[in-house]
Amino acid sequence: MAYRDGGVRMMGALDGDKITPIAPVDDFYSDVSKAMATVLSEPTLALADVDQVPPVPTTARIFCVGINYHSHAGESKNLAGLDLPKFPMVFGRWASTLVTDGDPVPVPPNEPGLDWEVELAAVIGSKAWNVTGETALDHVFGYTAFNDLSARRKQLATPQFTVGKNADRSGPIGPAIVTSDEISPAELEVITRVNGEVMQHGNTRDLIHDVGAIVAYLSDTITLLPGDVIATGTPGGIGAGRNPQVFLQPGDVVEIEIEGIGTVSNPIVDRSDLDGAVS
Structure with missing residues (x-):
């Protein structure tokens, strides 16, 4: 940590x-x-x-993978018309959006609220260039929990996800990194709770592209560096996929949990509550 x-x-x-x-x-x-x-x-x-503080360098690149659970594919098709991806669908986050357990997260003023996404994240431990799926995990230092809190209005307004996925303070990560010799990413339960109610409950065995495949896919174009983070996607159960839709509002508490790693809990606040404190 x-x-x-x-x-x-x-x-x-x-x-x-x-x-x-x-x-x-x-x-x-x-x-x-x-x-x-x-x-x-x-x-x-x-x-x-x-x-x-986030357990990665301030220079870390955060590579996020969209539509990477079979249970989330139907939601994505209905929301954005996106088909099951043949290759990892990767978008970027900035390290400046990362926060830790207990940090308040503000709702952007023109959003109906924020949406939750529990994700297993892999942290790179050694430089990875043009690696194979068979050797990719040798370059992973360990695993942590990540909540890819999303500003859906901005995310879905265009085909590009960047703005909606980089709202201020919208990337809770932690609570610590469990080293790769102590945990396997192949079959871990992942859970989201909002005010104590379970909203997502999935397992990494449902991943479309596993951690090794994602590392290999990225590494023949981008040299992955120690401290880089790969967030591997979220299972079904997001707020935007519900009928009626449900979003996080000021006063809510969102908690994600990954088996063998731990929980990250964050209060949702109004932006005005943090004015002057948001970097």
């Missing part, structure tokens, strides 16, 4: 509710293998006492 120590963003090893510092975030991702081989001391920090 990552936290702020004064003006420095640090990576630490999380054990229960205790943290052992490892290295500054940028140093950590400059050589992940070396950082992970560091002999750790006893935990020195309490999770409750630190200011969490």
Whole structure:
């Protein structure tokens, strides 16, 4: 996980509710293998006492995959007329949109609300260029949870998703990265709750393109770098796919959970509640 120590963003090893510092975030991702081989001391920090930050560099690229669960394909066809993709349908997010557990997320003023999307995210640990599906996972450092909160009005206004997928503070990520030697992405339950009510409940075995296939697909065009994030798509159950549609409103709390990783919970607020604090 990552936290702020004064003006420095640090990576630490999380054990229960205790943290052992490892290295500054940028140093950590400059050589992940070396950082992970560091002999750790006893935990020195309490999770409750630190200011969490996204566990990736500020230079990270966030590659998001659309329509990547069979259970979501029908919703996408009805909403946007999009067919089942033959290849990963990738769009980008900016690292500046990332927030962590507990951070408030504002609704843009001309949106009916925000929509939820629980996603398993893979974090790259070593440079990946032109890799195969068979070796792609060797380049994955670990996995975390990601909520691809979406401004649907802007997203669906044109064929390009970029604006609707980059609303301020709309990318909750965390709560930590579980290393790839401790978890397999092949069969994990993914859940979204809004005010305690389950809205999405899927499993990564329903992915159309698995993590290895996505990494390989990207890597023959874009060199993937340590700290880059690949959000692998969301299952059925989004708010825009319901009848009537349901969107997140100020006062709501949205929580995503991924088996073996944990939960990320965020309050939804009015933009005016954050004026002057939104970067």
